[in-house]
């Protein structure tokens with residue numbers, strides 16, 4: 001009991017939930033997710049409710065054969081048209097978000113993300129590399145992601161979508177943090193024995209702090 005309590009106390013709750021978005025890229029992804037989620041809930045309740053209703057209302061009460069019904073044009077039209085309209089909405093919302101989620105607004109800076117077993121490195125515009133990703137808040141940071149060896153994936157769920165790191169190829173994505181803070185992520189593609197050690201730490205500071213940090217970089 002004591003050991004379990006000590007263990008629980010030692011485990012800091014870490015917020016890596018995409019449901020707790022902390023920047024425009026992640027929040028846009030979340031808004032699409034929530035729209036689709038609530039639409040799916042609507043379908044679940046309507047379809048599940050109708051099935052329950054039919055099972056109870058039309059349950060077998062005796063051995064008489066009930067009236068046999070073949071086809072109902074109105075009903076068939078309705079259950080074709082309604083899902084179609086819903087899919088159009090989902091398609092429209094997804095399609096209109098794709099460019100923003102992948103490319104974002106015009107970037108304020110570009111940082112290269114170089115993955116290798118088992119760490120990420122970040123190369124800043126001045127050519128210097130660091131093992132943490134430090135960014136200014138309220139700025140669009142374009143990421144150019146590649147790998148030196150095998151597949152990896154860069155993902156900081158509270159700041160943006162996942163970007164695959166592929167050897168011999170550069171993929172791009174972007175992140176932006178609205179508030180200063182530390183945002184965590186991990187390599188999201190099983191890449192070998194040390195995969196679990198491949199953590200990501202994004203440190204977001206105000207642009208003033210960032211500028212002095214950047215100028216002092218050795």
Ligand SMILES: [Cu+2]
Nearest residue numbers: 187189191195
């Ligand atoms: Cu990995």
